[in-house]
Amino acid sequence: xxxxxxxxxxxxxxxxxxxxxxxxxxxxxxxxxxxxxxxxxxxxxxxxxxxxxxxxxxxxxxxxxxxxxxxxxxxxxxxxxxxxxxxxxxxxxxxxxxxxxxxxxxxxxxxxxxxxxxxxxxxxxxxxxxxxxxxxxxxxxxxxxxxxxxxxxxxxxxxxxxxxxxxxxxxxxxxxxxxxxxxxxxxxxxxxxxxxxxxxxxxxxxxxxxxxxxxxxxxxxxxxxxxxxxxxxxxxxxxxxxxxxxxxxxxxxxxxxxxxxxxxxxxxxxxxxxxxxxxxxxxxxxxxxxxxxxxxxxxxxxxxxxxxxxxxxxxxxxxxxxxxxxxxxxxxxxxxxxxxxxxxxxxxxxxxxxxxxxxxxxxxxxxxxxxxxxxxxxxxxxxxxxxxxxxxxxxxxxxxxxxxxxxxxxxxxxxxxxxxxxxxxxxxxxxxxxxxxxxxxxxxxxxxxxx
Amino acid sequence: xxxxxxxxxxxxxxxxxxxxxxxxxxxxxxxxxxxxxxxxxxxxxxxxxxxxxxxxxxxxxxxxxxxxxxxxxxxxxxxxxxxxxxxxxxxxxxxxxxxxxxxxxxxxxxxxxxxxxxxxxxxxxxxxxxxxxxxxxxxxxxxxxxxxxxxxxxxxxxxxxxxxxxxxxxxxxxxxxxxxxxxxxxxxxxxxxxxxxxxxxxxxxxxxxxxxxxxxxxxxxxxxxxxxxxxxxxxxxxxxxxxx
Ligand SMILES: Cc1cc2nc3c(=O)[nH]c(=O)nc-3n(C[C@H](O)[C@H](O)[C@H](O)COP(=O)(O)OP(=O)(O)OC[C@H]3O[C@@H](n4cnc5c(N)ncnc54)[C@H](O)[C@@H]3O)c2cc1C
Numbered sequence: 001x002x003x004x005x006x007x008x009x010x011x012x013x014x015x016x017x018x019x020x021x022x023x024x025x026x027x028x029x030x031x032x033x034x035x036x037x038x039x040x041x042x043x044x045x046x047x048x049x050x051x052x053x054x055x056x057x058x059x060x061x062x063x064x065x066x067x068x069x070x071x072x073x074x075x076x077x078x079x080x081x082x083x084x085x086x087x088x089x090x091x092x093x094x095x096x097x098x099x100x101x102x103x104x105x106x107x108x109x110x111x112x113x114x115x116x117x118x119x120x121x122x123x124x125x126x127x128x129x130x131x132x133x134x135x136x137x138x139x140x141x142x143x144x145x146x147x148x149x150x151x152x153x154x155x156x157x158x159x160x161x162x163x164x165x166x167x168x169x170x171x172x173x174x175x176x177x178x179x180x181x182x183x184x185x186x187x188x189x190x191x192x193x194x195x196x197x198x199x200x201x202x203x204x205x206x207x208x209x210x211x212x213x214x215x216x217x218x219x220x221x222x223x224x225x226x227x228x229x230x231x232x233x234x235x236x237x238x239x240x241x242x243x244x245x246x247x248x249x250x251x252x253x254x255x256x257x258x259x260x261x262x263x264x265x266x267x268x269x270x271x272x273x274x275x276x277x278x279x280x281x282x283x284x285x286x287x288x289x290x291x292x293x294x295x296x297x298x299x300x301x302x303x304x305x306x307x308x309x310x311x312x313x314x315x316x317x318x319x320x321x322x323x324x325x326x327x328x329x330x331x332x333x334x335x336x337x338x339x340x341x342x343x344x345x346x347x348x349x350x351x352x353x354x355x356x357x358x359x360x361x362x363x364x365x366x367x368x369x370x371x372x373x374x375x376x377x378x379x380x381x382x383x384x385x386x387x388x389x390x391x392x393x394x395x396x397x398x399x400x401x402x403x404x405x406x407x408x409x410x411x412x413x414x415x416x417x418x419x420x421x422x423x424x425x426x427x428x429x430x431x432x433x434x435x436x437x438x439x440x441x442x443x444x445x446x447x448x449x450x451x
Numbered sequence: 452x453x454x455x456x457x458x459x460x461x462x463x464x465x466x467x468x469x470x471x472x473x474x475x476x477x478x479x480x481x482x483x484x485x486x487x488x489x490x491x492x493x494x495x496x497x498x499x500x501x502x503x504x505x506x507x508x509x510x511x512x513x514x515x516x517x518x519x520x521x522x523x524x525x526x527x528x529x530x531x532x533x534x535x536x537x538x539x540x541x542x543x544x545x546x547x548x549x550x551x552x553x554x555x556x557x558x559x560x561x562x563x564x565x566x567x568x569x570x571x572x573x574x575x576x577x578x579x580x581x582x583x584x585x586x587x588x589x590x591x592x593x594x595x596x597x598x599x600x601x602x603x604x605x606x607x608x609x610x611x612x613x614x615x616x617x618x619x620x621x622x623x624x625x626x627x628x629x630x631x632x633x634x635x636x637x638x639x640x641x642x643x644x645x646x647x648x649x650x651x652x653x654x655x656x657x658x659x660x661x662x663x664x665x666x667x668x669x670x671x672x673x674x675x676x677x678x679x680x681x682x683x684x685x686x687x688x689x690x691x692x693x694x695x
Contacts, residue, residue: 003641024640026462027487071494096498 002033004040009063012311013052014318015379015408018059018441022046026068028176032148034064035174035437044440045170047117048089050110052321053408054441055121055169061439064174066116072096073177080182081139086116086175093182094297099253102182103297105137109352111302116175121405122167122365126216126301129357133367134180135166136360141178146437150176164428167365169404171429171438171448185240187252190216190300192238195290200231200335200353204371207235207355215239216300221351223375226342230335233353241294256296314378322388323374323403324395325356325367333398334371337391341375344387351375363425366403374406385409404442412447422448453527455479457508457567458537460487462636463586466651467534470659472499479523481508482537502527510537510563511555520570529578532662533571535564535585538605540638546600553600560604565611572615575624583619584627584662585612589670592630592679595695616667625665629658632675647672 004021021040025031035043040062047066049056057063069087076082080102082093090104091111097103108123119141122133131137140154143165153162165172193214197203203219211217214237225232243252304310311319326334341351352374359368377384392414395402401418402410416422426448429436436449443449456468459480468478472495480488480495480503488505496503504526508519523530539559541552568583575581590598591605609628616626633639633648649672657671670676685693 002637005641024637026637027490030637071490072497073490073493075497 009057011049011051011053013320016054018057020058020063022063022065024065031174042437042439045174047114048112050113052406057441059441066114080184081179082182083179085177087114089114097182098188101253103185105183106134107301110305115178119175120170122362124367126218128367129211129355130215132357132360137181139179142176144174144176146433160428163361164363164425167362171443186243187241188297189241189294190238191241192236192295193292195235197233197235199229203231203233210237219353221353223341223351231338317379319376319378320408321376321406323406324400325370325372326398326400327370330398330400333394346377363421364419415446452476452531454532455523457481457535460484461536462651463634464536466655467658470655472501477502479504479506479526481506483509510559513563513566516567516570532582540601543598543600556600557604561607564608576619576622579622582625582662586629589630589675589679593682627661627666628668630670
C-alpha cells in the first residue's frame with residue numbers, strides 16, 4: 001500500500017544532490033508499516049531539509065519525510081509545556097503560541113525546521129551561552145526503534161538513548177513526538193543593541209563583558225577584512241522587550257504577516273562573487289550605526305527567512321556552510337581561521353560569530369564552551385574541499401569541532417577526533433539498532449555506519 | 452457553525468476539517484479510528500481554539516445511524532452542516548468475481564450514505580437551515596472498465612444528492628456534491644499514472660467556498676468539469692471500444 005517516490009534530494013546547501021526513495025507517512029502506523037515493509041535496506045528521517053549537507057540524505061535508499069506527522073497533541077497554558085509530533089515546525093509553534101504569550105526557548109536562525117530535526121541536531125541559538133541547546137527544554141520524547149517498538153526517553157527514563165538521540169542525526173530511530181517547555185513572553189519584540197567592533201579582539205571582549213547581561217547575542221563578521229580589521233563585525237545583543245516598553249498602539253503579541261519574497265530560480269554562479277559580497281558587507285556595515293532598537297522577532301531571529309529560497313542565490317553548484325566551535329583556550333585557532341579565509345579570498349556572504357556555553361551530555365551534540373563561527377562558502381570547484389580539510393585540521397589542533405548540521409565534507413578520522421564520545425554512541429546504536437535499519441549518507445561518509 | 456465530518460481521517464477530510472476549524476467552526480470528527488480522531492481533535496482544538504470532538508461512527512453499521520445523529524445533537528444542541536467524506540474503493544478486477552467486495556463498495560459509497568444523510572436531511576429540513584456536503588467522484592460521471600463498480604456506486608450517490616437537493620431547496624437547505632479529481636493524499640502518493648494532482652488544502656478551500664456560496668455541484672480543481680464534460684460527450688459506440 002505505502003509506496004515511495006524516487007526523487008533527487010539535497011539539504012539546504014544544494015550539495016550534495018542524491019537520489020533516494022522518499023516515503024511520506026501520515027502517522028506512526030505508516031512509519032511502522034514502512035520500516036517493516038522490507039522495501040529498502042535502511043531509512044533516515046527528513047524534516048524540512050534545513051541541514052546544509054547530507055545529514056538527512058540516504059543515497060539510493062529510504063528517506064522518511066516527517067512533515068505530515070505534524071499534530072499538536074497537548075498544551076498546558078499554565079506551564080507552557082507543549083507536546084507535539086516531531087514534524088511540527090518552529091514556524092507553526094510560533095504562529096499558534098506566540099499570540100498566547102509563549103515563544104520557543106531556543107531557536108536556530110530559521111523557523112523552517114521541524115521539532116524532530118531540531119532535536120536530532122540538538123540545535124542552538126543566540127542564547128546558547130545562557131540556556132544551552134534545545135535539548136535543555138525537551139522534557140521527553142517518544143522514539144520508534146528499528147524493531148517498531150516505541151519507547152519513552154527522558155533524563156530519567158532510557159537516559160542513555162535520550163542523550164544519544166539528542167544530536168544523534170536520526171540514527172537511533174524516528175522521534176515520533178516530544179514534549180518541549182515553551183518560554184513565557186510578554187511581547188513579540190526584542191530590545192537590541194547594535195554595536196560595531198573594529199576587529200575580532202574587540203568583538204570577543206564585548207561578548208565577554210556582556211554575556212550575562214544579554215540573553216541573545218551574536219555578531220556578523222566581515223570575512224574579507226584583513227590585518228588590523230580582521231574580524232570586523234557588528235554585534236547584535238538583546239533581550240525580550242516587555243509589553244510596557246513598546247510604543248503605544250503596538251499590540252505586543254500580535255503576529256505581523258509580512259510579504260515573503262521567493263528566489264524563483266538558481267542564480268548564475270557568477271552573481272555571487274567577491275565584489276557583490278564586498279558591496280553587501282560594506283553596505284551592511286555602513287548602514288548599521290551603534291544603536292538600540294526594538295525589533296520584531298522575525299527580523300531579529302530569522303533575517304534570512306524573509307527571502308524564502310535564498311539558498312538559490314548560490315547557484316546550481318550549491319554551497320557549503322562551515323561552522324566550527326573553538327574552546328576558550330583555542331581562541332588563536334579562531335583567529336587563524338579568519339586569516340585563512342580572508343587571505344584565500346573564499347568569499348563568505350555571511351559569517352556569524354557567537355560565544356557558546358557549556359557542553360551538555362549529548363553524545364554527538366555540537367556546542368561546547370567557547371566561540372563558534374559559521375560561514376557560507378559557495379562551491380566553485382573541488383579545491384574548496386582540500387581547503388576545508390585543512391580548516392578541519394586547524395580546528396582539531398585547537399580542540400574544536402565542526403557542526404554536523406552544516407557539514408558535507410568531514411573525513412571519518414577528523415570526525416572521530418572531534419567527537420570523542422562516538423564510541424559510546426556506536427555502542428548504543430548497535431544495541432538498539434543491531435541491523436542498522438537507520439543509516440544515512442552522512443553516517444556512511446563519517447564511518448558511523450559501515451557502507 | 453457546528454459541523455459534523457463523517458470519515459474525518461481521510462486525506463481530503465483532514466484538509467476540510469482543518470479549513471473549517473481555521474474559519475472558527477466547531478466540529479465533530481467522526482470515523483472508526485478513535486486514536487487518530489482524538490489526535491486530530493486535540494490538534495485542531497489547540498491550534499484554533501474551537502470545540503472539536505471525536506466520535507465513533509461506522510458507516511456500515513446502519514442500525515446505529517439514528518443513535519449517532521442523536522449523539523451529535525446531544526453534543527451540540529444545534530447542527531449547521533454535515534460533510535460526508537468517506538468512501539471505499541475495492542479492486543475492480545476482484546469485484547468482477549467477488550460479490551462481497553461489490554457489496555462493500557455499494558454499501559459504503561451509496562446505501563450507508565442514504566441511511567445517514569436521510570436522517571440529517573430531515574433534521575435540517577425541520578430546522579429550515581443547514582448544509583449537506585458529500586464527496587462523490589468524477590468516476591461516477593461515466594462508467595469505465597477500469598473502475599465501474601466504484602464508479603457506479605458514486606454515480607448512484609450523485610443522483611441521490613441531486614434528488615435530495617431538489618427536495619430540500621424549498622427548506623433553504625443546501626446540498627453540495629463534490630467531485631474531486633486526483634488529490635495529493637496517501638491514496639495517490641507514489642502511485643503511477645497520476646496527473647494534475649491537486650493539493651488537499653486547495654481542494655478544501657474550493658469546497659469551503661462552494662459551501663459558503665451555496666453551490667450545487669463542485670468539480671475541484673475546476674478543470675475536471677471540462678475533462679469530464681469531454682468524457683461524457685464521447686458517443687457510446689466509440690466509448691465502448693476505448694480502454695479507459
Ligand atoms: C538559515 C539557517 C540558519 C540556521 N541556523 C542555525 C542555528 O543558528 N543553530 C543551529 O543549531 N542550527 C542552525 N541551522 C541548522 C538547522 O537548525 C538544523 O539543520 C535543523 O536540524 C534542521 O531541521 P530540519 O527539520 O530541517 O531537519 P533536517 O535537516 O531535515 O534533518 C536533520 C536531522 O534530523 C533528523 N530528523 C528529522 N526529523 C526526525 C525525526 N522525526 N526523528 C529522528 N530524526 C529526525 C534527520 O534524519 C537529520 O539527521 C540553520 C539552518 C538554516 C537553513
